Amino acid sequence: QVRLVESGGDLVQPGGSLRLSCAASGFTFSTYAMRWYRQAPGKEREWLARISTSGSITEYANSVKGRFTISRDNGKNTVYLQMNSLKPEDTAKYYCNARPGARDYWGQGTQVTVSS
Helix, strand or coil: CCEEEEECCCEECCCCCEEEEEEEECCCHHHCCEEEEEECCCCCCEEEEEECCCCCCEEECCCCCCCEEEEEECCCCEEEEEECCCCHHHCEEEEEEECHHHCCEECCCEEEEECC
């Protein structure tokens, strides 16, 4: 079955960086676009970034454009989110998303806390 496992979340100071990973299994990873979302307590889940199957096309939410970079390694069935210049408002649980068979799949999420 489809499985997504996020990792890399941590406590980081403002201005710091983190790289999140999402390991995928149970579907043909290289044939599906991948997305990252986040959800802060009391807020709706927010779309952050999308990457095409080959990785040649990426899109970002305005809130993270210029600071976050999505990438993928189809040989490792893994999608990444490099996060730079982190701000306290980036504190949230981060999720990767895949849509094989036109159904949404989510991992368990990884917590990112930005605080001094």
